[in-house]
Amino acid sequence: MATERTLSIIKPDAVAKNAIGEIIARFENAGLRVVAAKMLHLSEEKAGGFYAEHKERPFFKDLVGFMTSGPVVVQVLEGEGAIAKNRDLMGATNPKEAAAGTIRADFAETIDANAVHGSDSVESAEREINYFFSNDEICPR
Ligand code: GDP
Ligand code: MG
Numbered sequence: 165m166a167t168e169r170t171l172s173i174i175k176p177d178a179v180a181k182n183a184i185g186e187i188i189a190r191f192e193n194a195g196l197r198v199v200a201a202k203m204l205h206l207s208e209e210k211a212g213g214f215y216a217e218h219k220e221r222p223f224f225k226d227l228v229g230f231m232t233s234g235p236v237v238v239q240v241l242e243g244e245g246a247i248a249k250n251r252d253l254m255g256a257t258n259p260k261e262a263a264a265g266t267i268r269a270d271f272a273e274t275i276d277a278n279a280v281h282g283s284d285s286v287e288s289a290e291r292e293i294n295y296f297f298s299n300d301e302i303c304p305r
Pocket of ligand 1: 223256282
């Protein structure tokens with residue numbers, strides 16, 4: 165499998181729970197490396213642009229409201245099959261359906277506030293990484 169990069173966001177609910185370290189430990193313990201990271205408090209414009217694919221969905225306004233409700237930690241994760249590996253570690257979008265031991269099962273209570281974001285394809289990973297990071301903010305290792 166190829167070495168990939170994926171974009172991860174630790175969402176405001178998980179930051180508020182002081183779970184940044186525990187979540188990043190799961191990535192590292194699964195063999196993913198953090199090659200870029202920053203904490204941000206997203207503006208409505210930045211959050212709305214990030215989730216542009218969901219613009220017409222009924223939950224879009226709530227999603228942007230939630231993502232701007234507190235700081236987030238945005239990271240680029242690198243490793244073998246990083247995109248699918250991160251999605252596996254995250255669990256299903258609805259934490260009530262997320263498999264036991266996944267991040268969303270352990271740290272999230274609702275579909276609105278579900279602890280983490282992860283890119284879902286090579287194309288979205290590339291777009292999302294470039295949305296938050298310039299090349300000189302990424303540290304290959
Ligand atoms: P993800 O890739 O697993 O994060 O899920 P999606 O890309 O489908 O949706 C983006 C985010 O929008 C999810 O993480 C949820 O926080 C939120 N979301 C998705 N579907 C719903 C829904 O049916 N209702 C609500 N309230 N939020 C949703
Ligand atoms: Mg998604």
